[in-house]
Amino acid sequence: MRESAAERHDRLLDLVRERGSARVSDLADRLGVSPVTARRDVEELAGRGLLDRVHGSVSWPQEQSGGGTGAAGGGLVLGMLAPSATYYFAEVIRGAHEAAARAGARLILRISDYRPEEDHARTEGLLAAGAEGLLVAPGWRRPGDPAAYGDWIASLPVPAVLLERLPAAGSPLDGTDRVCSDHRHGVLLAVRHLRELGHGAPLLMARDDSPTALAVRAGYADALGVLGLRPPRDVIDSVPAEVCPDRFEAAVRALREAVASGAATAALIHNDVDAIQVVQRLAELGVRVPQDLALIAYDDEVAALADTPLTAVAPPKREVGRQAAGLLVERLGRGRPGRGRDAGGEEPRRHLTLLPQLRVRASCGASSI
Incomplete structure (x- = not known):
């Protein structure tokens, strides 16, 4: 099966993240594509703020926050699973990236290309890459997909926020934080x-x-x-x-x-x-x-x-990404401790709905x- 652009972008981001920086010509060789295709991919990803581009090379973004160094200096690493890096979800990703940068965190991204059967494995890849918390937008397409490909999200070993997805009422995901458009x-x-x-x-x-x-x-x-x-x-x-x-x-x-x-x-x-x-x-x-x-x-x-x-x-696509990343950072302990906690000491989960x-x-x- 021919590789999609989303899958190629996923591989490109993984290569740059692992190396820290790379020449566009080297990326073309590693990806098995023409230099023109690699350059076009780099320009698209840099335009979304997912890579930094300088004179024929690209590097993983080194965001700085008001409080000190970014993720490269020991800050949080947030993982994000999205079904696509284009059209609707480009703005969601951009919003999450902005919120992560403000918090001094690094956002790493994997794309499922709307194949929900691969969501779990790609999320495991994010955890293996060091993600301490996850933003999860499963690649569901059909009404039965949440039941068939969703329960694993409730048992993730790190805090997770579901975004732009509504699970069935009564499912194990009811107790998961989520941010959605209404x-x-x-x-x-x-x-x-x-x-x-x-x-x-x-x-x-x-x-x-x-x-x-x-x-x-x-x-x-x-x-x-x-x-x-x-x-x-x-x-x-x-x-x-x-x-x-x-x-x-x-x-x-x-x-x-x-x-x-x-x-x-x-x-x-x-x-x-x-x-x-x-x-x-x-x-x-x-x-x-x-x-x-x-x-x-x-x-x-x-x-x-x-x-x-x-x-x-x-x-409000970009705001969905911002709010979800902000909530995840708070869950990871970067928010104000003790705020909104119940008598048992655990902060209530949130279902945040934003209006178009x-x-x-x-x-x-x-x-x-």
């Missing part, structure tokens, strides 16, 4: 905004291949119930255009049919990469945004860059704010 609230913001603009219930087009996508689907049903609305038709299943062009085309045509029949005048689409492609194809089919269809995207990674800038729900924002742009037909 996607149900984000969907409610979108549906309520469209209703205030005079639309009925928006049509939902969404993926079903990630915890965020599943939460958006669940939030859609909840939002319609709260606002007393009925869906104009069943949810349209979305897939990336490059993965399955035929299914993508069928989804776009289903949306076009709903607009043409008058069943829907508004739509919510997860995610905004898909939304941009949908808007482009709708235009070719004679449906204009926002004149014929008011549209809101979910995630707000690239929504503002569309020809018609897309109104979007923006989960709605960023209003041209695609919903309202003035931006």
